[in-house]
Amino acid sequence: MTTASPGRAQEFIRDYQTWHGLPPLAGLGTLAEAVEPGLSVEESVRRLKRHHYAFRRLHQIFIGRLTAEPVYELKMAFSHHGWLCAEHVAAIRARVGEMREPPLGLEAVPHAGLEQALDEILAAPTTEELLLGLYEVVLPELQGALERHAAAAHVLADQPTRRWLKFARIELAEMLDYGRKAVSALVTAEQRLAAAAGLQAVRQGLAAAGGLDGLAPEGHLPARVRSAVPWKFDGRPQRDGRFPDPYNMGVNAEVFLYDDALPADGKVLMMFYKRLREIDVPEMMASILAETPDQPWGYYRDLTRQLWDEARHAMMGEVGFASVGVDWAATVRVNFTWSLGLNTQLTAKERHAVLYFIEQGLMPKTGKRHEWEVGLRSGNPLAATFQDFDWADEVLHARVGRDWYVSSMPSAHEAVDYGDRCWSKVLSNWAGWRESGLTQHANWWPPAYAQYCDRNGVQPDPVALNYSVSYETVRADLKDVSASG
Ligand SMILES: [Fe+2]
């Protein structure tokens, strides 16, 4: 049946009544919206594929740049925003698979201009240009594309797409809000000027693609500026000024934690240190993600979730120290030796093996449960909450390891063994770093503990105050370093 006069639909529905004036259409919207034809399946999928490409590349940029980004807060934000992007990629892939399209063609680049625009941001020569490219150019473009899609998609027929668009726009708005604040905190007028040529290239790339959603007329593809030399992942972790002694392995937190003679509140401090030190896990996992191509999206999604969890654990440590008045930047020495060693000495597969080996070792009674019980016993409810969730997250990570690492090994036993061997390979330079002057492995613990006692009116425990065990001979899983090598 053909519609006699579609133009009169709005007129006809003016008198339309629902039962007792109930909201129509299960609350999705009005009749006036629903009688408009909206986008076809084909056009909605075409736009979804563009959003998908943008989120996928943004995920790559956030994750790929976090290891060599010195500023701790930005590392954490990139971990968060990278994970949000990974989730949206997964949601779009699921939705496209529901729209008469096998989820194929999702790996294809929708337009060379889009590819080039995102390559230019990925290769931004400075943090400031990176922030401007992400938060002032591409994310606002993406937000605009999602808004146009939501306005044009049919309120009833394409409701599942609109629902995803709604959530994505909320999270994009939060990302943009963070980005605006980061830009205003960090980017000077001179830096903005220095970034102009690179940002112009990003804008021209987007214009060549007819905008992110391709609705504008296409421009011509400009010459590459920042991405003329293809970007390469930089796996050497960088830290800001609050990490002045990044090779320091002078305080062995694990030996302290398992010593029954030492007090619970000191152990809580050591756990805050262990949590904050987890900043090295995102730095390391980013290298696995950046250097392991051609996996199913579930791989990237799960590993990115784990990366983000580890970033949250690091921030739990930061919050923990702040909550007991310890100035961690001034007293605690958080190193990067683990991420540096793994990123520069092992392959991506070997790094994943080490990660799995360590995390499955956290599961027995002496591991995460012990830390949680210490938190409970300490009378510090914040520490108990943090350890409770740290433990829950680690159970998830052990599963991620089984799904994506153990499954690629001949047996579960070989998977653990291989991880142990790979870890031993990188953990041997304690004395070398000292001899070459990279660190003195200074025992930072007594002043940190003393500050805690002082600010909380606690009488220092003499044994705790004199604690002085380093990682020279005992590694973090309490294995003997020489025996394990
Ligand atoms: Fe962790």
Ligand SMILES: [Fe+2]
């Ligand atoms: Fe953790």
Ligand SMILES: [Fe+2]
């Ligand atoms: Fe973990």
